[in-house]
Structure formats: structure tokens, C-alpha cells
Amino acid sequence: MARELRLVALVSDSGKSELDDVALAQALIAGESWAPAATWKRYAALVYNMASRALGNEYEAEDVTQEVFYRLFARSGTLRKPEALRSFVVSFAIRILKWELRRKRAGRLFTLLASKDLPDAPFRGADPEARDTLRRFYAALDRLGTRERIVFALRRLESWTFSEIADVMELSLSTVKRSYGRAEQEISRWIVGDPDLVGLMSGGGRHV
Amino acid sequence: MCEEITPVEPRMAAVLDLARSAVAPMSLAQSEAGFDVVSARLGARKRRQSRNHRLLFAGASAAAVLAIGISFVHFRQTEPCQAPLGYWVEGGQLVEGGYLRASDPAGVRLRFVEGTEVRLPVETRGRLLSVDDKGARFAIEQGLATVSVVPRPEAQWLFDAGPFLVAVHGTVFTVDWDGPSERLDVRLDKGLVSVKGPLSKEPIVIRAGQQLSVDLKKKEVRLQEMETAALAGSVVLEKDAPAAPAERPKEAATSAEPRARERAAARSWAAALAAGDVDFVLADAERRGISHVMAHATSESLAALADAARYRRKYDLARAALLAQRDRFAGSRRAEEAAFLLGRVEEANERASGKASETSKAETSRAETNKAIDWYDRYLKESPRGAYASEALGRKMVATWSLQGASAARPLSEDYLHLFPHGTYAGAARALADKP
Numbered sequence: 001m002a003r004e005l006r007l008v009a010l011v012s013d014s015g016k017s018e019l020d021d022v023a024l025a026q027a028l029i030a031g032e033s034w035a036p037a038a039t040w041k042r043y044a045a046l047v048y049n050m051a052s053r054a055l056g057n058e059y060e061a062e063d064v065t066q067e068v069f070y071r072l073f074a075r076s077g078t079l080r081k082p083e084a085l086r087s088f089v090v091s092f093a094i095r096i097l098k099w100e101l102r103r104k105r106a107g108r109l110f111t112l113l114a115s116k117d118l119p120d121a122p123f124r125g126a127d128p129e130a131r132d133t134l135r136r137f138y139a140a141l142d143r144l145g146t147r148e149r150i151v152f153a154l155r156r157l158e159s160w161t162f163s164e165i166a167d168v169m170e171l172s173l174s175t176v177k178r179s180y181g182r183a184e185q186e187i188s189r190w191i192v193g194d195p196d197l198v199g200l201m202s203g204g205g206r207h208v
Numbered sequence: 209m210c211e212e213i214t215p216v217e218p219r220m221a222a223v224l225d226l227a228r229s230a231v232a233p234m235s236l237a238q239s240e241a242g243f244d245v246v247s248a249r250l251g252a253r254k255r256r257q258s259r260n261h262r263l264l265f266a267g268a269s270a271a272a273v274l275a276i277g278i279s280f281v282h283f284r285q286t287e288p289c290q291a292p293l294g295y296w297v298e299g300g301q302l303v304e305g306g307y308l309r310a311s312d313p314a315g316v317r318l319r320f321v322e323g324t325e326v327r328l329p330v331e332t333r334g335r336l337l338s339v340d341d342k343g344a345r346f347a348i349e350q351g352l353a354t355v356s357v358v359p360r361p362e363a364q365w366l367f368d369a370g371p372f373l374v375a376v377h378g379t380v381f382t383v384d385w386d387g388p389s390e391r392l393d394v395r396l397d398k399g400l401v402s403v404k405g406p407l408s409k410e411p412i413v414i415r416a417g418q419q420l421s422v423d424l425k426k427k428e429v430r431l432q433e434m435e436t437a438a439l440a441g442s443v444v445l446e447k448d449a450p451a452a453p454a455e456r457p458k459e460a461a462t463s464a465e466p467r468a469r470e471r472a473a474a475r476s477w478a479a480a481l482a483a484g485d486v487d488f489v490l491a492d493a494e495r496r497g498i499s500h501v502m503a504h505a506t507s508e509s510l511a512a513l514a515d516a517a518r519y520r521r522k523y524d525l526a527r528a529a530l531l532a533q534r535d536r537f538a539g540s541r542r543a544e545e546a547a548f549l550l551g552r553v554e555e556a557n558e559r560a561s562g563k564a565s566e567t568s569k570a571e572t573s574r575a576e577t578n579k580a581i582d583w584y585d586r587y588l589k590e591s592p593r594g595a596y597a598s599e600a601l602g603r604k605m606v607a608t609w610s611l612q613g614a615s616a617a618r619p620l621s622e623d624y625l626h627l628f629p630h631g632t633y634a635g636a637a638r639a640l641a642d643k644p
Contacts, residue, residue: 036250040243048234048242053227062242065234069246074253129519134230137223156224191219 025082028073036073043086044069047093054097054153056138064100068092090168094150101146140190144183151176152183218606218636225635236294237321292339294321306335313627314598320344323358324365329593337368352384359399369394372405372422381414390424477512489516490525498525502532507542514549523557541594544587548596551583551603577611598624602633605640614640 019027019038027035047068052061072092079088141149150169154160166176234242300316303309308328310316315329318336324343328334332351336344343365346353357365357376365376369385372392379399385392394403396418402411403420407429414420414431421430477489493501493513501513510533517526530546530553537543554576584604588597601624609617621637628634 036247037243040239040246044239044242045234048238049231052231056227058231062238066242066245066249069242070249073246073250130226130230133223134227137227157228188220191223 021085022082025085028076043089053157068096148179148183151179221636221639325356327354348385350387354382356380374403376401392422394420486516486519507537511542523553526553544591547583547587548600551580554580577607581607598628598631
């Protein structure tokens with residue numbers, strides 16, 4: 001069934017993809033065999049984009065996306081509010097992202113990775129200067145705490161509002177704002193203080 | 209929920225734009241593979257649960273799982289051979305009759321799951337005729353298409369351009385058909401294509417670095433090296449030719465030994481650059497003699513040298529190579545792009561000139577930023593739809609902002625958002641537009 005859905009999707013949306021979130025969530029809860037494929041089709045790109053921007057690594061983002069949906073489908077029976085399917089998906093995504101960032105942070109501590117080492121972010125495109133800038137950007141994000149990093153990524157890379165972030169992370173608005181303030185201060189310090197960064201305002205930008 | 213996102217410092221906005229634009233959207237291939245993994249894990253989970261609950265029927269369950277597994281493997285082995293290639297459209301939509309309609313000013317892209325891509329600018333009219341498991345057939349009814357075909361065994365990609373049929377294997381090329389003047393141009397960056405059509409009984413084979421131009425009205429077929437084509441006197445290899453002209457260009461190419469040597473150097477510099485061996489390019493240029501290189505190197509060599517010099521922040525050398533490109537290959541695509549790159553070099557040089565005294569530094573900085581703006585203007589004038597148009601306008605906006613302030617740059621930010629609402633500098637443009 002999943003294959004059929006995918007083949008149809010190559011040309012045009014199938015009737016199933018016209019379903020609203022409530023109907024889709026109800027189908028998931030009821031264990032309809034087509035529901036996981038339809039949910040994946042609707043939300044996988046959202047989760048992947050969020051994960052790849054937050055992590056700066058598309059391979060890790062693929063793993064996170066798969067983990068999110070594996071857990072979500074395995075626990076779809078726990079979805080109590082069918083009208084909140086999107087929030088349900090995003091909550092899973094945030095939880096797995098937190099877990100992944102903590103795992104990476106612990107890994108860095110255990111392997112004693114020097115803070116000056118840059119992560120190997122396999123961004124597409126052949127421009128070495130842009131890749132270098134991005135590696136430095138994500139190295140700066142690596143220095144943030146998990147919560148600060150996610151709040152910063154959602155706010156600045158996904159353009160979410162503080163209220164939306166507070167809702168999905170189950171934090172108070174003031175905690176979110178404080179976390180964001182700390183993150184922005186740290187990233188600004190990096191931008192100003194990194195002598196090797198080819199600053200965009202002063203002429204770097206998207207390098208060619 | 210309608211809380212506004214406050215603007216950030218322009219340099220951070222640009223870094224954030226870069227981070228956003230670096231993430232390619234999830235491809236259909238990634239999506240399909242990802243869902244397969246999730247499905248397999250869920251299947252395994254279900255099987256584990258089933259095993260725990262039904263120990264008494266373990267034998268029967270194992271047999272059933274095995275049977276499902278075998279049929280699944282069989283399905284996986286046979287199905288992909290028959291299923292047509294998946295594809296999707298970016299920057300537009302596929303409408304009735306298979307026509308691609310662009311909604312993005314940058315044009316529309318037709319992308320296939322195995323990596324092949326067809327790009328059409330807004331003014332090009334083209335349509336998808338058919339898709340199967342080996343490839344697709346696409347008709348260019350008017351205008352230019354840029355095609356990148358991923359090589360695969362038994363792949364079959366066909367492009368109709370007026371009365372011509374271009375058969376492709378693995379390659380990157382552009383095909384331009386102008387119906388009213390009955391003129392076809394095919395430029396091949398790499399790989400091999402063959403073109404069937406009037407004026408030649410046998411298919412015309414085009415190799416990497418060659419350009420085929422056919423003028424049906426004049427009954428003229430030209431096959432020439434692309435760099436030669438950029439110069440004035442191109443060689444007419446075939447005119448009203450009935451026989452296979454595929455091997456003729458070799459003769460033309462061997463007539464100029466030094467040019468062939470320069471082309472070989474160009475290939476090796478481009479390859480070295482692609483492999484990240486920037487220092488090899490610079491050292492080899494030094495070894496050959498910089499002035500000799502500037503006077504005799506091919507267009508491709510000059511482009512590679514300019515890139516290598518920019519990456520190593522040797523801005524004087526980069527500037528010299530780019531100016532030589534514009535001077536010696538005026539009118540070519542690389543010469544036009546050199547204008548944009550010269551702007552980048554001036555900006556980069558302005559950053560690097562921090563050794564001068566404070567007063568002279570400010571003056572130098574203003575002069576270099578002004579030069580950069582001039583080059584961006586020139587590029588935008590020469591190539592308003594060029595590959596770097598978005599970058600050039602974005603850089604011009606940022607440079608104007610830093611030099612003349614927000615009010616001078618604001619009209620540019622409005623232009624930018626109008627032309628490139630999702631461009632790299634859209635964040636900076638919005639921040640500028642919102643600035644009081």
C-alpha cells in the first residue's frame with residue numbers, strides 16, 4: 001500500500017493527502033495501514049528541515065527524522081487530540097533533537113574533542129568558503145546548551161515566535177526568552193570575535 | 209501568535225540566511241528511503257511483539273514472516289525495473305499537456321529521483337512527453353534548457369528541439385531552440401550527446417567542450433570548441449552536410465597544438481580545484497609564468513586560477529586573472545561572470561586592507577566598496593538573468609548599506625525582495641526594509 005501511495009505522489013496528490021489532520025490522526029490511532037505513509041508524506045519534510053538546520057548535518061537529520069516517525073508510529077495510540085497532530089509530530093521531533101544534541105555533547109566530552117575542532121558538516125555545494133563559514137557557525141552552536149540551541153534554531157532558522165516555541169517545548173515564555181537571549185549573545189560574540197570569519201556584512205556572504 | 213521576529217544585526221542575518229539556504233529540501237529519494245527504513249523497523253518491532261505473545265505458534269509465525277520477507281524481496285527486486293522514474297517540479301508546476309509553467313522568476317526545475325535535472329528559464333516553453341524506468345522524453349518548444357543527466361547503465365534521455373532529437377547518456381549541457389529563426393544551439397560541458405535531425409543523415413556526436421549550432425534557414429551546421437566559439441572567427445565544419453560529421457572536430461582541434469596544451473592545463477586546473485588542491489593551481493601558474501598565463505591561458509584556466517587565488521586571498525592575482533578573462537574573452541559567459549567576481553574581489557580586498565593607517569584605511573575602504581558596487585552593476589547590466597544575479601543584487605544592497613546607509617539601500621532591498629523573495633539575502637533585505 002505504501003508503494004502505491006508513493007508512486008501516485010510522484011505525479012499528483014492522491015485523495016488521501018487531501019485528508020485533514022483530524023482524519024489522518026484518527027486513521028493513525030485506528031491503525032489504518034495507509035496512515036503512516038500519509039503522515040510521513042505530510043510531515044517528514046518539515047521534521048527533516050528542522051533537524052538539518054538545527055544540527056547542520058543532513059545525514060544526522062535523516063536519522064533523526066526516521067527516529068521521530070518510528071517512535072511516533074509506534075506510539076500513535078497515545079495521541080489523545082486528533083486535532084493536534086502537527087503539534088504531536090513537532091513535540092516528538094523536539095524531544096528526539098534534544099536527545100541527539102545531548103548525545104553529541106556527551107560524545108564530545110568523552111572523546112575530548114578540542115573546542116577549536118570544527119564539525120564535519122557535509123553541506124551540499126562546492127563552495128569551500130561558505131562551507132567553512134557554516135562549519136564555524138555550527139561549531140559556535142555546539143558551544144550552546146541544548147535548550148539554548150534549540151530555541152535559537154527555532155527562532156532564527158525556522159522563524160517561530162517565542163510563544164510557539166514555549167508551547168512546543170513546554171517552557172514558560174520568560175524561560176524561552178532568556179534562553180534565546182543567551183544564545184544570541186553567544187552567537188553575536190562569535191560573529192564579532194572570529195578573525196577568520198569572512199563577515200557577510202563586510203563582504204563575505206554567500207561565497208562564490 | 210502573530211508576534212514579529214525582530215531584525216538582527218545584518219552580518220548575523222546573512223550567516224543565518226546562509227545556514228537556511230545550505231539545507232537542501234528533502235528529496236523524493238531521501239523520503240522514500242527514509243520511509244522504507246521506518247517501515248522496516250516497525251515491521252521488525254511488530255514481529256518481535258508477535259513472537260513474544262505467540263510463543264506457542266513460533267514455527268508458524270516464522271514461516272509466515274519468511275514468506276512475507278521472500279515476497280517483499282521479490283517485489284523489491286522486480287518492481288523498480290518497471291516503475292517509471294519519480295520526479296517533481298520546483299519553482300513552478302506541471303500543467304495539462306505536460307507543460308512546465310514557472311512561478312519563480314529564476315525559472316522552473318524538473319528533477320528526477322536519480323538526480324537528473326532539467327532547468328528552464330521563465331521564457332522557455334517546454335513539456336514533459338513521457339517518463340519510464342530508463343529516463344524521459346522532453347520537448348523544448350522554444351528557448352533554452354539546461355540539462356544535467358546522471359549517468360546510469362541503459363539510461364535513455366531524449367530531448368526534442370524543433371525537428372531535432374538530442375539523445376543523452378550522462379552529461380551536462382544546454383540546448384537552445386529558436387523556432388522562428390529555426391536555429392538550434394547545443395553546448396556540452398561534459399559527457400557525450402548525439403543529435404539527429406535535418407541536414408545530417410547520421411547523428412552528430414558532440415563531445416565535452418564543444419558547441420553545435422545549426423541554422424536550418426541557412427542550411428548551416430557548425431561544430432566548434434566552446435572557447436573558439438567565444439572568439440570571433442569560428443570554424444564552419446559542416447554546411448549542408450549529408451554525412452556524419454562526428455569525427456571532423458578532432459581535425460580542427462589538432463591544428464593548434466599550443467591551444468590543445470592550454471586546454472589540457474585548463475582541465476587539470478579545473479580538476480585540481482574541484483579536488484580542493486588550490487595550491488597546485490597557484491604553483492603551476494607560477495611555474496608557467498603569470499604573465500604568460502594571463503596572455504595565453506584558456507578561459508577555463510583563467511577561471512580556475514581566479515578561483516584558486518580568491519580562495520587563498522591573493523586578490524591581486526585574482527583581479528588580474530578576472531580582468532584578463534574580460535579582456536580576452538569579452539562577450540563570453542565567463543567574462544560576464546568575471547564582472548561579478550571582480551566585485552567580490554574588491555570587497556574582499558577592502559577587508560584585507562586593514563594594514564593601512566586609520567585615515568587612509570577609511571578612504572581605501574570606501575573606494576574599494578565603490579568599485580565593488582560598479583562591478584555588480586556591470587554584471588547586472590550584462591547578465592540580468594545570470595547565475596549570480598541574485599548574489600550581485602544582494603551584495604550591491606549590502607555594500608550600499610554599509611557605504612551610504614539604510615535609506616540609500618532600501619530601494620535595493622525592495623527590488624531584491626521583489627525579484628528573489630527566497631534568495632540568500634532575503635533576510636537581510638527584510639531587516640533593511642523593516643529598519644526605521
